[in-house]
Amino acid sequence: MKKSNFPVEALPDWCKRYGVELNSIKVADVPGRGIGWITTEDIRHDSEASEPPKPLLVIPGDVIVCREHVGHYAVQNAQFHNLLTAIGYESDRQLILFHILVQLVLSSPDYKGTKLTPNPWTEYISLQPSSVPVPTLWSEAELSLLEATSLEPAVAAQLILLDREFTAIQSKAVSVDFGKEIFEHATLRDWVWVDALYRSRSFELPFSGVSCVPCLDLANHGTGRKAQWQQIEEKETVKLVLKKGAEVKAGEEITISYGEGKPAAEMLFNYGFVEGEGEKKVMVDLDEALAEWARKDGLLKEKLEVFGKSPVLEVMLDEVHGGKGRWKSPFIEFMCVKEEDGLGFRVEAKEGRQERRVIWKEKKDVTRMVGMWDVFMNAQDVRNVVRFRALCVVEGVVEKQLKRLNARDEMEDEKLVKSGDVRRSVLDNVLELRRIEAGILQKVLEAVHEETERLLKDEKVAAEAHTQSAS
Structure with missing residues (x-):
């Protein structure tokens, strides 16, 4: 499936159309790190200042991909609603992944099928990197390097899960016409890619749950980060703000934390890199x-x-x-x-089924x-x-x-x-x-x-x- 072309230079126009506010930052290709955010001027957030600087990013809640908003999209699009009903998703994660997969197909110039209501992600998905550095997208030779590490069984299990999920969803989706159109183009590789994107770029938002947040997901992880994100309960708006006491020079990259103290294996599994300062x-x-x-x-x-x-x-x-x-x-x-x-065991009947119990010294139930x-x-x-x-x-x-x-x-x-x-x-x-x-x-x-x-x-x-x- 051919991917739509959405150059990074087009992002400011996309932001204007969907109400994303940028202040003192611009998107750029950061050497050795891919796309990221850099400042366009010197900024500081004095701890004593009565007025903090403007948020670097303000992202409206309605462009976030979360469980509730995917549900709203289904209400607006009967074809998508029927498709969701057919596949019977098992979790919020599957729901979000499937929504992004559909947007990926809809964005492709190869797709000539049913059109749905325009969605910010139909265009934005094409800005995402085709290569995500997490192990589930590595080559066979690269996966062989994980032998004897804790990631060897974890990655193998994830790939088996993704294959099983895709097969199950595809078999149910083709029972409706729109599903047939989608899966004429969507492949297992696309599903693995969407999962990699979700794991490496989603956020646990306090009012929206696990969500994919456009623009914020372009912020790279870094040590000595001077910015942090926050969500406002009203309208579920997400902001990227400078930390108190932080000072950033023009041209400096704005980075955030992907999680403090995570073990090395978890960082490599979800984000594709190892940070030595994590939990041992x-x-x-x-x-x-x-x-x-x-x-x-x-x-x-x-x-x-x-x-x-x-x-x-x-x-x-x-x-x-x-x-x-x-x-x-x-x-x-x-x-x-x-x-x-x-140690002993006893089988008891409970609510019409057999249940095994653990018995200590033939007397005490210690299950x-x-x-x-x-x-x-x-x-x-x-x-x-x-x-x-x-x-x-x-x-x-x-x-x-x-x-x-x-x-x-x-x-x-x-x-x-x-x-x-x-x-x-x-x-x-x-x-x-x-x-x-x-x-x-x-x-x-x-x-x-x-x-x-x-x-x-x-x-x-x-x-x-x-x-x-x-x-």
């Missing part, structure tokens, strides 16, 4: 480990059923205590309890404690033994993940850049992600070893360790 945390996928545990634990199926969600291991650095490694996994804590400790099993264990006489088992499990998972990370050959990765199969910016971000995650895993491993040594002084724990080594 890694989510370790446990799917591979579960297959191994299933061979050893005859109750694993029951434990997974009552736990009710995907098990993960969260490892992190505790900055309050000098960057000491810590870990958290309610499921691992629960999984490491055995029948001989007092509600499954998600915080470590808290429950603290009051039990087997707590040290169970904790030791959990530490052994965590040690194995972390060691394996760390070994896989360290096994990557950076020289081979560099060859992919030289051959043109991998972009330099992608490799640089992945190398930083690996460095951060390897550092966290190493610290956690050290903390696990320290705690294990302390617990081995307990006679019951020492006996458990002997039993494990003998088996």
Whole structure:
């Protein structure tokens, strides 16, 4: 599908037509950063001044894409309303993504089908970059770089989800004529692109919910940012304003924060870059480990059923205590309890269905404690033994993940850049992600070893360790 041409030079006219106000800034191509906002004059916001400077941007609520406004658009356009009814969207995210996908098709010069009421986004969507640097839009060679990082399973899962969503929506949409017209042009690649756009450029607005905000989405993320956005409840207007005490010279880029302290993996997944100052945390996928545990634990199926969600291991650095490694996994804590400790299950009939309950020492129903099993264990006489088992499990998972990370050959990765199969910016971000995650895993491993040594002084724990080594 051919994309409509909307040059950045045309944005000021678009802003005038749709009531977007610009003050002391202009859109420009920022070297190394793509499109962004730069100032046209010196601006300052004195903390003591009675009158703050004019907002840099004022964006009317009716050009924002949010759940409520997509609903208004459907009321105005019967064809779009019928299409929404046919697909039966599952979430606000799907609703917004589908609306943007439709605007993308309507904007294409290749599209000759049904016309809808003019929408600001039908034109604005063409200003969005065709290449969004998030991993779901990387090449196969670039995706291979994520091996052994926490993003490897996360990106794979997202791509599977997007494929499933697109297939389901397409199969329902073609039941109406307008849907057939849209999906003569829309492809899975377009759906993946729209999702990337949504994740990297949407905002959690206080009065509109998660929304796509034109013009504000052109502001790049930056350190030492001197501007911030805010939403006014009346008419849901969004403003970009200079922070108190900030001073900006003419020609300087105006940047905002995409979120303070987010982990490196989250930044790369959603925005396509890594910021080293984020929270030091890694989510370790446990799917591979579960297959191994299933061979050893005859109750694993029951434990997974009552736990009710995907098990993960969260490892992190505790900055309050000098960057000491810590870990958290309610499921691992629960999984490491055995029948001989007092764990049991009972199936009860409830409202016409069978429900599995967790029973402690054949008496107490502790099902509600499954998600915080470590808290429950603290009051039990087997707590040290169970904790030791959990530490052994965590040690194995972390060691394996760390070994896989360290096994990557950076020289081979560099060859992919030289051959043109991998972009330099992608490799640089992945190398930083690996460095951060390897550092966290190493610290956690050290903390696990320290705690294990302390617990081995307990006679019951020492006996458990002997039993494990003998088996």
